[in-house]
Amino acid sequence: MSQLLVTSYGDPRESLSLQPSTNPPLGTDDILVEMEAAPVNPSDFLLVRGGYGVHPQLPSPVGGEGVGRVIDAGGAAGTPLVGRRVVILPTYEQGTWADTVTTSLRNVLPVREDGDPLQLAMLPINPATAYLLLQKFTKLAPGDWVALNAANSAVGLCVIALARLQGLKTLNIVRREAAAQAVRDAGGDRVIVAGDDLPAQIAGALDGAELALALDATTGPIVADLAAALRFRGVLVTYAFVTETTPSVRAQDLIFNEVTHTGFWLRNWLSHAPRTEIEQTYHTLNDLVATGQLAVPVDATYRLDDYHEAVEHALTPQRTGKVLFTFT
Structure with missing residues (x-):
């Protein structure tokens, strides 16, 4: 197992390091997610450069959103999610550029099984931002x-x-x-x-x-x-x-x-909106993605080992779609 860490604030080409990862003991409200896909977003690079609204203590996991399957739970509340596909919300309390991610139950939402995992991985940030800009x-x-x-x-x-x-x-x-x-x-x-x-x-x-x-x-x-x-x-x-x-x-x-x-910053909405509003918003968007009414173009996918190429590709100005990490 491995994960990408921000080791210093600066150029994303130089500030990331691929490190072995170990899963910490799960708390009663924690779950363990085996990742399927995680996008590379401009906000991730802004965080790496030190210009984003959160400044984690370094070294720190990186990656704002993604999709995966719950493979373990630390308490009874998370047990019903074991085996379910979930999206990880961009609270920045965990990084998603990793084979497995330990996170709190409040930072995930279950999604439909019939959606394209690449599109589902991109669901938490850009579609949600667009939806709320038109609604709020x-x-x-x-x-x-x-x-x-x-x-x-x-x-x-x-x-x-x-x-x-x-x-x-x-x-x-x-x-x-x-x-x-x-x-x-x-x-x-x-x-x-x-x-x-x-x-x-x-x-x-x-x-x-x-x-x-x-x-x-x-x-x-x-x-x-x-x-x-x-x-x-x-x-x-x-x-x-x-x-x-x-x-x-x-x-x-x-x-x-x-x-x-x-x-508007999506993380503020995630911090202050009622949980029912968050769930309903993502339920609506999940249905639109699953039925093909909402999709974001994908330019390329990379494995974590190829993160240098992924970062370089994501920084290319003439890109026509998103860059994502995919996992076994």
Whole structure:
């Protein structure tokens, strides 16, 4: 058995180490999960670099989410899960880039047996983030417009799929034409390759309509352009960032149009939402994944021994899908 550890904060190419793992004694609320698959996410790399919202004491296991099968339980409460397939939630109390993972019962949820394990492994973070972005911040009605940048990302593609199921329209912003075609193929209603005059591009794409919701994954000047296109009391949510640029909204939009700019981090929702809400959210998403209505493209899978190649592949800017670890 082996696991990947973060040994120092820095470049993911240099800060990870594959080490033998031993399973600690299980507490009464613990279970042991034999992993099937675990994605490599940008948030994992941000954690490795020391820029994420959690800073574990090093060396530390790494990997935010994954899917596997429960093979042992430390107490009676976990016994019914033995033999069941579960997803590990991104509480960051354990790492998922490992052959086996010891975790608390509260950090897992059982999932359907008929789902693709690669898609199930990616269920806890990106589909859940997309679903909650569309549900939690403003009341949306069929026909409303939702804008998103980084629309070709995993979260972006999930937003597009979920928006279509709700009858919403999406205005999708990307940085290159190849990404634009991928978003069109995924069902995006309007797609913009961001140019020098983004406000004019947004206005042209909306053709007189206004945004109900804008979703920002990059920060920077684009935040002001998205906010300016919102309707009265529209909402802009920043849920990820790729630079340290401070996002800003113009005072005119804040005051005269009463727009709201807020943030979202899935881990906060997992920490504060009622357990029934968490279970219902993932039950809904699990059904959509199992029936093929929600899927994230996969670029490649790797074994843990090949983690150097996996990391390099995941850091490639022109990737067209996710990179995952798979396990025996």
